[in-house]
Amino acid sequence: MSGVLWALIALPLAAGTVLLLCGRRADRASAPAAVAVMLVALGLAVTAAYTEPAVRAALLSGLPAELSVDGLSGLLAVTVTAVTTLVLAFSATEFGPRESRGRFFGLILLFAGSMLVTVTAATLPVLLMGWEVMGATSWALIGYWWRDPERVRAANTAFMTTRTADLGLYLAAGAALAANPSGSLALSDLSGAGEPWRSLITAGLITAALGKSAQLPFSFWLSRAMAGPSPVSALLHSATMVIAGAYLLLRIEPLLEASGWGSTVVAWAGVVTAIALGLVAVAQTDLKQLLAASSCAQIGFMVLAAGVGGTTGGTLQLIAHAAAKSLLFLISGVWLTALGTKTLTGLYGAARRYRAVGVLFTVGALCLAGLPPLSLWAAKDVLLAAAFEEAPALYVAGLVAAVLSALYSAKALWFVWQPVPPAESVPDTEPGTRHVPSRALPPLAVLALACVALGVLAFGPTGAAVSRVLDAAEQPTPKIWEWLLSAALALGTAGAAWIWGNRRVPLPTVFSRLFGSWLHVEPAAQLFLVRPVLALAHAASWFDDRVLDAAVRGAGRGAVDLAHWSNHRLEAGVAGSVSRVAFASRSLGRLARRPQTGQLHQYLAQAVAALTVLALVFVFVK
Incomplete structure (x- = not known):
């Protein structure tokens, strides 16, 4: 009998959604359709109260969705569907042609369906x-x-x-x-x-x-x-x-x-x-x-x-x-x-x-x-x-x-x-x-x-x-x-x-x-709960707009200034050092090319000069 329970839940929810989506186009048929849906739901509720079905479906990992009908929920399901049916039958005479009847009856069916979910939830x-x-x-x-x-x-x-x-x-x-x-x-x-x-x-x-x-x-x-x-x-x-x-x-x-x-x-x-x-x-x-x-x-x-x-x-x-x-x-x-x-x-x-x-x-x-x-x-x-x-x-x-x-x-x-x-x-x-x-x-x-x-x-x-x-x-x-x-x-x-x-x-x-004045509870709630919460919200908004935003904007400006300074100072120094190293390298290269003449007597003279320098070094070192 699990199908009875699924139908009891799904029927008013689905019908209410359809009426809402149709809007004004469903005005003429909305009242009889809503009453018919709830009459069927009433029959399903009576059947469910008698058979007491239970259903289970996958929802989240380790958290299945479970619905069940026992004595308490069965009596409540019958009560909800019966009263909803009578209210809908009455409402068919309550709303004139200028009212959005499709929206009204669609919302009523959705509301009744959600109440049935609440009643049968396990x-x-x-x-x-x-x-x-x-x-x-x-x-x-x-x-x-x-x-x-x-x-x-x-x-x-x-x-x-x-x-x-x-x-x-x-x-x-x-x-x-x-x-x-x-x-x-x-x-x-x-x-x-x-x-x-x-x-x-x-x-x-x-x-x-x-x-x-x-x-x-x-x-x-x-x-x-x-x-x-x-x-x-x-x-x-x-x-x-x-x-x-x-x-x-x-x-x-x-x-x-x-x-x-x-x-x-x-x-x-x-x-x-x-x-x-x-x-x-x-x-x-x-x-x-x-x-x-x-x-x-x-x-x-x-x-x-x-x-x-x-x-x-x-x-x-x-x-x-x-x-x-x-x-x-x-x-x-x-x-x-x-x-x-x-x-x-x-x-x-x-x-x-x-x-x-x-x-x-x-x-x-x-x-x-x-x-x-x-x-x-x-x-x-x-x-x-x-x-x-x-x-x-x-x-x-x-x-x-x-x-x-x-x-x-x-x-x-x-x-x-x-x-x-x-x-x-x-x-x-x-x-x-x-x-x-x-x-x-x-x-x-x-x-x-x-x-x-x-x-x-x-x-x-x-x-x-x-x-x-x-x-x-x-x-x-x-x-x-x-x-x-x-x-x-x-x-x-x-x-x-x-x-x-x-x-x-x-x-x-x-x-x-x-x-x-209902014991002045609403003004008390406004005074002791709503106003403090709103004041806290305004304070948080002010802190966010004035302090946090200013801090973020200041940090942004500081980062831009640091970038400009590093561009003008650090990068210029680095670029100068690189240029000087390159100049020295080129100078050393030019000096290194001078001995490379291709003439043997010059290479011999260079070797003699080098050996002489080495000999002098050895003499002076000892």
């Missing part, structure tokens, strides 16, 4: 390839409307923030190679590395995962990513990119435990993010920003699950969150198109104006709030049971984050279900179409149905079957009081939030300023 080199392509295509999708400078800056911020964290993946790959010079970089073997390499691998992977999943301190990039089209937000921030980090942490859970410290760091990073970004979501006045902050908070639960060994609960949370959040993001796009606004005050009565969409939004928001019997309530209790077994403090912190989930979900519902205000009291907005395409409703209805139906995966024999599929260690089962406590907290908080809204009590100004 070795670090393959994981790096999928990770990098996923980051590049997310940058292109967030900045899809590239003529708007603000959107391009938002895409750059998201890309550079995640790229900074991605350096941890390279650190981990280098440490893994140093720990095992024979070349095996299989993810399943990382926990067996010796120290200090194991700690370096753990630190690198945790950093990369937290950055990709927008956990603190990297969360602010997800706020900027909201500048992209709503279908992009629905896909990137529900079932693909931002859950890639959480998936990686669930995948390397044995490494986190073997490190001795990784599990604790990951668990607390997740629960702190869930609480802090839950408060950020409560303070938002923009629906997409509220949903973005809630994505960070909900993914914090998945990260918490990875830290406490709650693989089953974390996976269920991931799948349920994918359905709920993609539904809510898509509906926010519907209202943005219809009403021309995404502010909560501008969405007064939106659910009353468009009843079908309002009901579907309510299902997604109630699921996000953790109300029973919807899927996120069930999934959250399963992972919180694992947290309770690990440390009661983590369980209490998780309950606080769950309460905040109910609070910000009820806030969103309160605004959209208010009576439709008079036209003169509506804030100025961009002109909307005042129309919701009927073809957009079926994908939304499927996602809403998933929010309701997926909860069954957490209960009884079905939950045990999921744990067996994941090959997870024995997972703690929530007790009755835990189910009841979480349900009571969610219902009570949602009711209190509704009453608070009806009384028109504003949030404290200090709270709104602190949490409404």
Whole structure:
């Protein structure tokens, strides 16, 4: 069945490349072609999840490329392909004829293919390839409307923030190679590395995962990513990119435990993010920003699950969150198109104006709030049971984050279900179409149905079957009081939030300023990281331009001057010496020619003179 896995990876990547190369020429056929490709990929993903194939191919000497499907990656592959298919089906009605549809759908397919590579990667080199392509295509999708400078800056911020964290993946790959010079970089073997390499691998992977999943301190990039089209937000921030980090942490859970410290760091990073970004979501006045902050908070639960060994609960949370959040993001796009606004005050009565969409939004928001019997309530209790077994403090912190989930979900519902205000009291907005395409409703209805139906995966024999599929260690089962406590907290908080809204009590100004601006993390990053790096870069540039270049130019001028001096002084002296030697040689030659007359009596006289001189020498010497 290896062909199924190769086809699952290659099909969206190849189709996306073709659509990108065709560009505008593929606009008419791009949407149906993309949906058809992902429907086939969905069938392949289901087949792969059932058969669990593995493939291996030559990559580098001693470093083969390996892909494999097990319980975790199989469930993720099905989730990715299913949500991508629904988002593509919705997007067919979202983009008008003036948009570059071929580019959009081509990028979506490339992005989905790279996510599938990331999910099925069995070795670090393959994981790096999928990770990098996923980051590049997310940058292109967030900045899809590239003529708007603000959107391009938002895409750059998201890309550079995640790229900074991605350096941890390279650190981990280098440490893994140093720990095992024979070349095996299989993810399943990382926990067996010796120290200090194991700690370096753990630190690198945790950093990369937290950055990709927008956990603190990297969360602010997800706020900027909201500048992209709503279908992009629905896909990137529900079932693909931002859950890639959480998936990686669930995948390397044995490494986190073997490190001795990784599990604790990951668990607390997740629960702190869930609480802090839950408060950020409560303070938002923009629906997409509220949903973005809630994505960070909900993914914090998945990260918490990875830290406490709650693989089953974390996976269920991931799948349920994918359905709920993609539904809510898509509906926010519907209202943005219809009403021309995404502010909560501008969405007064939106659910009353468009009843079908309002009901579907309510299902997604109630699921996000953790109300029973919807899927996120069930999934959250399963992972919180694992947290309770690990440390009661983590369980209490998780309950606080769950309460905040109910609070910000009820806030969103309160605004959209208010009576439709008079036209003169509506804030100025961009002109909307005042129309919701009927073809957009079926994908939304499927996602809403998933929010309701997926909860069954957490209960009884079905939950045990999921744990067996994941090959997870024995997972703690929530007790009755835990189910009841979480349900009571969610219902009570949602009711209190509704009453608070009806009384028109504003949030404290200090709270709104602190949490409404995403904890000022981006300005802090600019102050303590970006500006020092840029200052260092400018200093290095100045040193290069002023000092190094001046030194090089001075050395060059010195060499030229030395050449001129040597030419005028040394070479002239050498040439004079050579000339004098030649003159002396010629003079000696002329003198040597004089005795050579050719007359015998002169030769005899010369011989007599020479013998006489020799005789005198002998006489005087003795």
